[in-house]
Amino acid sequence: MHYSPVITNADQAIKSDKLHLFRYVEDPNQKQIDTYMTHGGYTAWKKVLNDMSPEAVTGEVKESGLRGRGGAGFPTGVKWGFVPKDSTKPRYLICNADESEPGTCKDRVLMERDPHGMIEGMAIASFAIKSNLMFCYIRGEFGECIRATEAAMHEAYDKGMLGKNIMGTGYDLDMVIHTGGGAYICGEETALLNSLEGERGMSRVKPPFPAVEGLYACPTIVNNVETLAAVPFIVNNGAAWYKSMGTEKSAGTKLFSLTGHINRPGNFEVELGMPLKDMIYSPEFGNGIPDGKKLKAVIPGGASTPYLTPEQVETVLLDYESMEEHGSMLGSGAIIVLNEDTCIIWSIYKLIHFFRHESCGKCTPCREGTGWLEQIIKSILDGKGKPGDIERIEDLCENILGRTICPLGDAAVMPIQSAVKHFRGEWEFAIEHGRPMVKTDFAFT
Amino acid sequence: MILTDESVKAMKEAVGRYPKKKSAILPCLTIAHRQIGHLNDDIYREIARAVNIPYVEIAEAATFYTFFPKQPVGKHHIQVCHNISCALVGADGLCSYLEEKLGIRKGETTPDKEFSLVSVECLGSCATAPMMQVGDDFYENLNRAKVDEILSELKEKT
Numbered sequence: 375m376h377y378s379p380v381i382t383n384a385d386q387a388i389k390s391d392k393l394h395l396f397r398y399v400e401d402p403n404q405k406q407i408d409t410y411m412t413h414g415g416y417t418a419w420k421k422v423l424n425d426m427s428p429e430a431v432t433g434e435v436k437e438s439g440l441r442g443r444g445g446a447g448f449p450t451g452v453k454w455g456f457v458p459k460d461s462t463k464p465r466y467l468i469c470n471a472d473e474s475e476p477g478t479c480k481d482r483v484l485m486e487r488d489p490h491g492m493i494e495g496m497a498i499a500s501f502a503i504k505s506n507l508m509f510c511y512i513r514g515e516f517g518e519c520i521r522a523t524e525a526a527m528h529e530a531y532d533k534g535m536l537g538k539n540i541m542g543t544g545y546d547l548d549m550v551i552h553t554g555g556g557a558y559i560c561g562e563e564t565a566l567l568n569s570l571e572g573e574r575g576m577s578r579v580k581p582p583f584p585a586v587e588g589l590y591a592c593p594t595i596v597n598n599v600e601t602l603a604a605v606p607f608i609v610n611n612g613a614a615w616y617k618s619m620g621t622e623k624s625a626g627t628k629l630f631s632l633t634g635h636i637n638r639p640g641n642f643e644v645e646l647g648m649p650l651k652d653m654i655y656s657p658e659f660g661n662g663i664p665d666g667k668k669l670k671a672v673i674p675g676g677a678s679t680p681y682l683t684p685e686q687v688e689t690v691l692l693d694y695e696s697m698e699e700h701g702s703m704l705g706s707g708a709i710i711v712l713n714e715d716t717c718i719i720w721s722i723y724k725l726i727h728f729f730r731h732e733s734c735g736k737c738t739p740c741r742e743g744t745g746w747l748e749q750i751i752k753s754i755l756d757g758k759g760k761p762g763d764i765e766r767i768e769d770l771c772e773n774i775l776g777r778t779i780c781p782l783g784d785a786a787v788m789p790i791q792s793a794v795k796h797f798r799g800e801w802e803f804a805i806e807h808g809r810p811m812v813k814t815d816f817a818f819t
Numbered sequence: 820m821i822l823t824d825e826s827v828k829a830m831k832e833a834v835g836r837y838p839k840k841k842s843a844i845l846p847c848l849t850i851a852h853r854q855i856g857h858l859n860d861d862i863y864r865e866i867a868r869a870v871n872i873p874y875v876e877i878a879e880a881a882t883f884y885t886f887f888p889k890q891p892v893g894k895h896h897i898q899v900c901h902n903i904s905c906a907l908v909g910a911d912g913l914c915s916y917l918e919e920k921l922g923i924r925k926g927e928t929t930p931d932k933e934f935s936l937v938s939v940e941c942l943g944s945c946a947t948a949p950m951m952q953v954g955d956d957f958y959e960n961l962n963r964a965k966v967d968e969i970l971s972e973l974k975e976k977t
Binding site for chain 1 (some may be wrong): 836837838839841843844845846848849856872876879880883884885886889899901903904906907908909910911912913915916938939941942943944945946947948949952955956957959960961962963
């Protein structure tokens with residue numbers, strides 16, 4: 375009923391032998407198992423169960439170069455390989471569907487419109503790590519995703535894709551859907567584990583890594599929705615096919631959420647390595663900035679990634695290495711476009727308010743530091759900035775960065791550091807003149 | 820007793836789904852929230868008794884999660900995303916417009932208890948912004964005309 379009306383590039387994907395994640399997301403029946411199977415669904419699952427060993431599945435995914443699509447970009451097959459081979463404890467697979475990084479709305483499309491793709495990927499990953507129980511941790515606000523995933527899960531049981539002795543192979547696999555409570559931090563894998571265990575969603579010290587000691591102190595693999603959704607295609611088409619897309623270090627395709635000041639906001643699947651400029655200006659994707667406004671900055675990978683300047687946007691590519699060379703990160707693939715009417719301080723205030731609110735409070739630098747940063751940034755925005763505030767902000771950022779258990783502290787400060795570095799003049803102006811250089815007022819009409 | 824038999828039954832079923840009982844705390848809170856619309860200390864105690872998990876463990880978890888209001892909210896609980904992608908296309912204006920239309924400020928409930936309004940962090944509708952969530956449903960690509968229409972529809976439902 376309240377299915378997201380978001381734009382996708384399924385029209386391109388359906389004509390392509392490369393783009394795969396979005397191929398059928400505009401088919402309203404794709405969420406039903408019969409349609410999913412008509413489109414080749416669960417063939418990879420059958421192949422894995424009948425013809426492959428867990429080691430072979432892990433090997434194929436490792437070889438494909440698939441990297442975690444939740445934000446960290448860690449090689450997926452390598453992560454699976456960290457599960458201790460000799461462990462006699464139960465193993466668990468968790469799909470991280472707690473999508474909540476500001477700017478990111480891609481996993482929601484997969485869950486609402488093609489939930490079996492995620493479930494099949496989860497099943498294959500479970501087999502690869504020899505797990506008999508898998509969880510899908512979906513953020514509680516995503517009502518339609520929860521409903522679609524529940525319906526798909528029941529269909530998968532009814533068709534014998536899940537449950538006991540699947541397809542007569544002797545392999546058992548059960549699935550539990552767990553819904554969250556509105557905490558961004560629970561998308562961080564160790565906080566997710568605590569949340570799933572009924573604790574407050576606070577991160578855990580690593581090591582031990584979840585692959586060794588995760589849920590209930592048992593080997594656990596946590597993978598993002600988009601990562602898992604790619605797995606059936608890798609199994610069916612082979613690692614070489616996947617590797618033939620993208621760049622050497624960023625194989626395959628990726629979903630990008632394009633938002634902010636853009637003519638055609640939407641979710642788009644593209645091969646990694648495409649120029650960011652094309653994503654923003656090409657008519658088949660963003661189609662430029664509304665009203666002929668100039669570009670001021672781009673946050674390329676979600677609220678936790680450093681800002682890019684218009685000059686950097688000219689040359690940066692949508693892949694892990696190019697983003698890093700340009701001082702930012704690919705993150706979750708959430709591209710947020712800011713036009714010339716955007717006050718940088720206002721945009722940073724929006725972000726730090728978020729991180730202060732979402733800090734779990736476990737580590738002092740993050741708990742206290744994000745609050746102090748928010749206060750200083752708000753005062754500058756309100757025209758009450760004081761000389762030395764910029765230095766105070768820089769000092770606070772340096773003292774949070776790398777000093778927290780989980781990456782939320784780093785995530786909170788990296789955009790600030792970049793915004794101070796690239797747009798220092800705006801901060802100085804606001805402090806000197808008692809008002810921001812740009813008055814932000816985006817009308818609601 | 821605030822929890823219905825149906826909710827208690829659903830909570831007991833939730834407990835059975837997990838290798839360890841404590842994992843059912845968040846599902847139990849979700850069930851109670853769906854029934855009542857908010858949570859509080861009395862409800863934590865009822866959940867504790869229903870599934871035999873210590874009260875303190877229920878309360879400890881519940882107070883961490885902002886998805887569950889801890890005070891009664893209106894029949895139609897409106898949550899507006901105020902984060903960056905939505906704010907760039909008018910989320911602050913959307914909030915003011917709702918305040919004006921409903922005659923309440925953010926954080927308040929209308930005197931007839933029909934509507935409450937809050938602004939919240941990112942709801943994952945960034946490419947269909949600005950947006951709001953009412954109860955369990957998302958309303959996206961909003962403008963003034965759409966908000967007028969949605970509010971009229973909701974008023975009819977009351």
